[in-house]
Amino acid sequence: xxxxxxxxxxxxxxxxxxxxxxxxxxxxxxxxxxxxxxxxxxxxxxxxxxxxxxxxxxxxxxxxxxxxxxx
Amino acid sequence: xxxxxxxxxxxxxxxxxxxxxxxxxxxxxxxxxxxxxxxxxxxxxxxxxxxxxxxxxxxxxxxxxxxxxxxxxxxxxxxxxxxxxxxxxxxxxxxxxxxxxxxxxxxxxxxxxxxxxxxxxxxxxxxxxxxxxxxxxxxxxxxxxxxxxxxxxxxxxxxxxxxxxxxxxxxxxxxxxxxxxxxxxxxxxxxxxxxxxxxxxxxxxxxxxxxxxxxxxxxxxxxxxxxxxxxxxxxxxxxxxxxxxxxxxxxxxxxxxxxxxxxxxxxxxxxxxxxxxxxxxxxxxxxxxxxxxxxxxxxxxxxxxxxxxxxxxxxxxxxxxxxxxxxxxxxxxxxxxxxxxxxxxxxxxxxxxxxxxxxxxxxxxxxxxxxxxxxxxxxxxxxxxxxxxxxxxxxxxxxxxxxxxxxxxxxxxxxxxxxxxxxxxxxxxxxxxxxxxxxxxxxxxxxxxxxxxxxxxxxxxxxxxxxxxxxxxxxxxxxxxxxxxxxxxxxxxxxxxxxxxxxxxxxxxxxxxxxxxxxxxxxxxxxxxxxxxxxxxxxxxxxxxxxxxxxxxxxxxxxxxxxxxxxxxxxxxxxxxxxxxxxxxxxxxxxxxxxxxxxxxxxxxxxxxxxxxxxxxxxxxxxxxxxxxxxxxxxxxxxxxxxxxxxxxxxxxxxxxxxxxxxxxxxxxxxxxxxxxxxxxxxxx
Numbered sequence: 217x218x219x220x221x222x223x224x225x226x227x228x229x230x231x232x233x234x235x236x237x238x239x240x241x242x243x244x245x246x247x248x249x250x251x252x253x254x255x256x257x258x259x260x261x262x263x264x265x266x267x268x269x270x271x272x273x274x275x276x277x278x279x280x281x282x283x284x285x286x287x
Numbered sequence: 288x289x290x291x292x293x294x295x296x297x298x299x300x301x302x303x304x305x306x307x308x309x310x311x312x313x314x315x316x317x318x319x320x321x322x323x324x325x326x327x328x329x330x331x332x333x334x335x336x337x338x339x340x341x342x343x344x345x346x347x348x349x350x351x352x353x354x355x356x357x358x359x360x361x362x363x364x365x366x367x368x369x370x371x372x373x374x375x376x377x378x379x380x381x382x383x384x385x386x387x388x389x390x391x392x393x394x395x396x397x398x399x400x401x402x403x404x405x406x407x408x409x410x411x412x413x414x415x416x417x418x419x420x421x422x423x424x425x426x427x428x429x430x431x432x433x434x435x436x437x438x439x440x441x442x443x444x445x446x447x448x449x450x451x452x453x454x455x456x457x458x459x460x461x462x463x464x465x466x467x468x469x470x471x472x473x474x475x476x477x478x479x480x481x482x483x484x485x486x487x488x489x490x491x492x493x494x495x496x497x498x499x500x501x502x503x504x505x506x507x508x509x510x511x512x513x514x515x516x517x518x519x520x521x522x523x524x525x526x527x528x529x530x531x532x533x534x535x536x537x538x539x540x541x542x543x544x545x546x547x548x549x550x551x552x553x554x555x556x557x558x559x560x561x562x563x564x565x566x567x568x569x570x571x572x573x574x575x576x577x578x579x580x581x582x583x584x585x586x587x588x589x590x591x592x593x594x595x596x597x598x599x600x601x602x603x604x605x606x607x608x609x610x611x612x613x614x615x616x617x618x619x620x621x622x623x624x625x626x627x628x629x630x631x632x633x634x635x636x637x638x639x640x641x642x643x644x645x646x647x648x649x650x651x652x653x654x655x656x657x658x659x660x661x662x663x664x665x666x667x668x669x670x671x672x673x674x675x676x677x678x679x680x681x682x683x684x685x686x687x688x689x690x691x692x693x694x695x696x697x698x699x700x701x702x703x704x705x706x707x708x709x710x711x712x713x714x715x716x717x718x719x720x721x722x723x724x725x726x727x728x729x730x731x732x733x734x735x736x737x738x739x740x741x742x743x744x745x746x747x748x749x750x751x752x753x754x755x756x757x758x759x760x761x762x763x764x765x766x767x768x769x770x771x772x773x774x775x776x777x778x779x780x781x782x783x784x785x786x787x788x789x790x791x792x793x794x795x796x797x798x799x800x801x802x803x804x805x806x807x808x809x810x811x812x813x814x815x816x817x818x819x820x821x822x823x824x825x826x827x828x829x830x831x832x833x834x835x836x837x838x839x840x841x842x843x844x845x846x847x848x849x850x851x852x853x854x855x856x857x858x859x860x861x862x863x864x865x866x867x868x869x870x871x872x873x874x875x876x877x878x879x880x881x882x883x884x885x886x887x888x889x890x891x892x893x894x895x896x897x898x899x900x901x902x903x904x905x906x907x908x909x910x911x912x913x914x915x916x917x918x919x920x921x922x923x924x925x926x927x928x929x930x931x932x933x934x935x936x937x938x939x940x941x942x943x944x945x946x947x948x949x950x951x952x953x954x955x956x957x958x959x960x961x962x963x964x965x966x967x968x969x970x971x972x
Contacts, residue, residue, distance in 0.1 A: 235376035237504060238369065239574070240567045243639075248363035255361070268502030269559070271364065276558040276566075276773060 241275030242268060296336065303329025310403065310595075317590040320666045323399070324584060327407060327662045331655045334411040339419065339651035346851065346859035347423050349643040353965050356429045357639050366430075369639040371648055378636045378653045380570055382418070382628050383577065385464055385764045386621025386836075387661035389727035393829060394618045395668040395676065396606040398596040401615050402665055409616070409623025410658035413866035417840055418628045419650030420847040420863060425633035426640050427962045433633045437846050437941075439961055440853065445944040449842055452937045454778050455930065456626065456835045461550075461771045462813035463832040464764045466824050469542045469814070470726035471761060476535035477526035477717055477754050479542070482761045483535070484518035485565060486549075492564035504567060511568045519755055523717060539818040546768065547811035553769035554776055554803040562769050569763040576759045580663050583738045593669035593676065598701065605681035606725070607829055608888045609880065613873040617833030622661025624866065626839025628654065667734035668727075674704025675712055679724045679733070682823030684910040686722065693722050717750030725825040732756035775809070776802040816923045821910030831927060834877045838934045841870040845945045852952040853960035871942065878935035882928045891931065895924035 234244050245264050252261045262270060288296075306326035309318060343349045360366040369377070394402035425431055431439070434453055438446025472479045488511050496507040525531045537545075553562050602610030607618060621627070632650060640646065668676060677697045678686065686693040690706035697704050713721040716733060724730070736752035744752070777793065780802045784791030790798055817824030844867040851860040884890030887897045901908045902917040911917045952959055 231370065231373060233505075234370070235373045236571065238373055238377040239380035239570050240504065240563075241635075242504065243364065243367050243369070247367060251361060251363035251367075265501040268496075268504075272559055272563050274365065276562055276770065 242271045296333070299329050299332055303333060311400065314595060317592055318595075319588055319590055320584060320670065321588040323403060323591070323662060323666060327403075327659060330407050330411065331659070334415070335647070335651060335655060338411060339415065339647040342416065342419065342651075342859075342862050343423075343644070343647040346856060346862050347420075347646075348856065349423070349646060350965070351642055351644045353643055355426055355640050355643060356637060356964070357641060359964055360429065360638070365635070366638045368641045371641060371645040374636065374639050374641075374645075375649050375653060376574075377639070378631075378649050379656050380574060381631045381634070381636070382625075382653060382657055383573060383660060384621070384767055385467060385728075385760055386625060386627070387657055388664045388731055388760060389467055389829075390619040390622055390833070391661045391665040392668040392727035392730045393606050393680070393825070394615055395593055395665060396597065396604040396680065397600045397611060397615060398594050399591055399665055399669040400595040401600065401611060402619055403662065405615060405619055406622050406658055406661045406665065409619070410654060413840070413844070413870065414622075414624030414628070414658065415651040415654035416862055416866060417624055417626075417844050417847070418632045418654040419647060421629045421843055422632040422637055422640075422650035423643070423646050424847065424850055425637040426643065426646065427964070429963045430635075430638040431633060433629050433843060433846070436633065436850075437842070440846065440850055441941075441944050441948055445941055448937055448940050449846075450778070450782075452835075452839055452842060452934070452941075453630065454775070454782070455933065455937070456839050457771060457775045457778065458809045458813065459828075459832050459835050459930065460627065461768055461775065461810035462817060463825075463828050465543070465546050465550075465768050465810065465814045466817045466828060467726040467728050468761045468764050468768075469539055469546065469818055470724060470823075470825065471728040471732075471757050472537070472542055473539045473724075474536055474720075475526075475718055475757075476532040477522040477750070478757045478761070479535040479537055480525045480531075481515075481518050481522045481754055481758050482765075484522075485515065485568065485758075485762060485765075486561070488514045488518070489561055489565040489568065492568070493560040496564065497559045507564065508567050508571055511564065512571070515568065515572075515758070519758060520751065522754060523750060526717060540815065543811075543815050543818045546765075547807050547814065549765070550768050550772040550811070551803050551807045554772040554806065555799060562773075565762070566766050566770065569766040572759055573763050576756070577660055577663075579739070580667075580735060581659070583735070583742065584663055584666055587738045587741050589666070589670040589738055589741075591666070591669040592671060593673050597673070602889075605677060605685045607826055609830060609877070613877040613880070614830055614833075616869075616873040617830060617837050617877050619661065620833045620836040620840075622658050622664070624837065624840050624870065625657075626836050626841070626843055628657075629839060629843035664731055667731045667738070670734050670737060671730065672704065672708065673702040674698070674708065675721070675733070676730060677702060678704065678709050679721050679730045680727075681723060682725060682821075682826060683723045684821055684823070688722070690720070690722065715746065715749045716753035718753075723823065725823045727825075728757060728760045732760070772803065772806050772810070775806040779805050779809075816919075816926070819919075820923070821916070821920075827927065830877065830881060831931060834874050834881065834931060835934050837870050838874045838878075838938045841867060841874055841938050842941050844870065845941055849945050849948045849952070850960050852949045853958065855952075855958050857953070871938065874938060875935055878931045878938075881931040882935075891924045891928035895921045895928070898924070 245267055248267060249261055252259060303326055306322045309322045310326050357366050357368040391402050424436060428436060434446060434450045437449040472482060492507045492511045496503060500506055600611045674697050678693045686696045690709040694704050694706040694709060709721065713719060716736060732753045735756050736749050739752045740746060740749045780790055780793060780798060792798055817828045820827055844863050847863040848860055848867055851857065851863060880889055882891055885893050887894040898908055898917050899921045902914055911920055
């Protein structure tokens with residue numbers, strides 16, 4: 217009972233953390249790593265730091281279709 | 288649906304109907320805010336269950352087996368299948384901003400009822416439908432932007448015209464939102480000090496997450512939040528120290544110049560240094576504060592002191608000019624329906640949707656949440672004594688500069704208020720005066736401070752809460768200003784680049800500087816004109832903002848209608864036709880009235896005529912004090928008339944294109960919508 221509760225609490229905490237990161241434009245790093253490993257095993261995988269920089273740059277890249285929060 | 292489900296939904300409907308009845312029918316004595324909240328929540332649930340799911344299933348024909356762009360282009364970065372609750376949070380954070388907080392506060396001049404009705408009816412039948420439909424269409428087109436969809440479905444000319452519309456709304460949004468910040472910080476050392484502190488705090492956070500502990504978002508945000516709270520509390524000390532307060536006691540024009548300079552610097556500097564950390568701080572603060580406000584309203588359940596209807600429904604109100612129709616429907620844009628959301632719903636969200644059957648939850652549901660924020664803003668404005676509300680939201684030109692004059696004028700409108708009440712309120716929130724703090728943000732801050740301090744901290748905390756809410760609004764408006772300036776810069780480079788191709792290279796430093804300067808000049812001019820506007824700026828500019836924002840919504844909904852016809856789903860096209868027609872009627876009427884109305888209070892041209900006639904005979908008309916000011920007023924009138932007229936022209940041209948396209952689609956026996964993916968595309972590949 218307590219075990220399911222703690223695992224459930226952990227799941228919720230992780231979901232909240234993921235949501236908070238995605239809110240500022242940084243998707244889940246583990247998902248990215250798994251994607252690269254399974255789909256492109258021959259290609260290099262960015263470190264978390266490089267991944268973070270890449271996503272930060274992409275969020276504010278001067279490009280089409282990136283609008284946020286007016287209203 | 289099982290019997291149990293039926294009973295639950297019947298109960299929701301009955302509770303909602305009772306609450307709605309109380310809100311709509313009570314007159315005279317103040318009602319409790321809880322009725323408003325209950326009515327809204329019940330309506331949201333019913334609308335989602337019975338309208339949003341109906342639209343998704345029957346009007347769109349969503350296909351749960353169809354691979355979304357997130358799967359077809361999965362790269363772990365931009366295109367990632369994302370859990371729907373996580374994506375809901377992302378989408379809501381992207382659409383939520385200052386709009387739903389300001390519009391309802393301004394609309395409260397007609398009483399809480401008209402605005403509340405428009406927020407609820409508008410979101411159910413227009414706003415949430417628009418967000419969800421655009422999200423659906425973009426998901427079926429690999430996450431294409433709104434302008435790209437107009438181009439591919441309605442042709443290059445309509446696409447280019449819609450692009451001009453987007454540029455126009457961007458300029459006006461930035462100017463008006465920046466104006467709200469200026470109005471909130473004028474002569475407020477505490478507020479200005481706290482907001483300025485966000486700059487060094489952001490620089491520190493930026494350096495921390497780039498060089499010291501790369502990528503640690505949680506740590507940097509926690510550090511930023513703690514420093515921000517210290518700045519907020521220390522702000523009172525600064526405001527009470529005459530030597531320090533002098534530095535932060537700024538006039539409107541000075542603040543406007545600082546903001547314009549800030550927009551330029553933030554657009555030119557590397558994003559990790561200033562823009563990104565401020566964005567993180569404001570995003571988390573925004574979500575946290577919205578949750579806090581919701582808890583506050585639910586726990587405190589204050590009474591609404593504003594009457595259901597005031598005499599200003601006739602259009603003679605001091606907050607903004609114009610009658611209930613059409614101006615109420617453009618004053619509250621975000622919260623009911625906002626064209627800006629069409630840009631966001633065709634941005635990053637469609638690239639992350641896991642399954643088409645989640646579109647209603649994220650698109651429609653996200654907008655319902657935003658509407659709830661608008662309802663809270665309406666509560667925040669209505670818990671204030673109406674006398675205090677009108678003292679804060681009427682310009683100096685209307686109520687005079689002293690508490691005595693203001694109390695006299697406002698009491699003569701039938702809202703009895705004493706000068707003491709006004710000065711006491713100013714003291715309790717730690718300001719010199721609350722008179723003519725137009726723009727909505729300070730009003731909401733006083734309302735929310737009185738709610739929050741009644742369960743957290745008591746009267747002594749009133750000033751801290753007030754400046755906390757000001758900080759929260761200023762912070763995320765400034766984030767819109769800097770991110771918007773960058774977006775505007777790109778659009779300008781794109782437009783000018785059509786003539787001078789070298790200007791398109793976004794990497795070039797020279798282009799960057801020129802583009803940013805042009806972007807800041809465009810919105811900066813409008814902002815400055817609004818700040819020195821003797822009517823207080825908001826009075827003139829907010830209707831312009833609302834009209835262009837709703838115009839974009841009308842274009843988005845028109846596009847949705849055209850595509851439904853091209854999908855051969857015209858039987859269900861009423862879901863977008865009805866809101867399109869309503870928005871067209873409102874925006875075109877409002878636009879034309881703003882240009883041509885004979886009353887100088889409403890029509891820009893008649894206002895210009897009045898001032899130029901007076902200037903020609905050498906007489907000064909209040910509030911102008913010099914002939915130079917007179918000619919500036921006339922010039923700005925022509926400029927505003929031009930902007931309003933341009934909006935109307937853009938929307939009408941798009942409608943003509945739409946009618947032609949619909950006729951073509953009806954004449955064709957086949958589906959003519961250009962979708963990507965799905966069974967037919969898979970078979971063709």
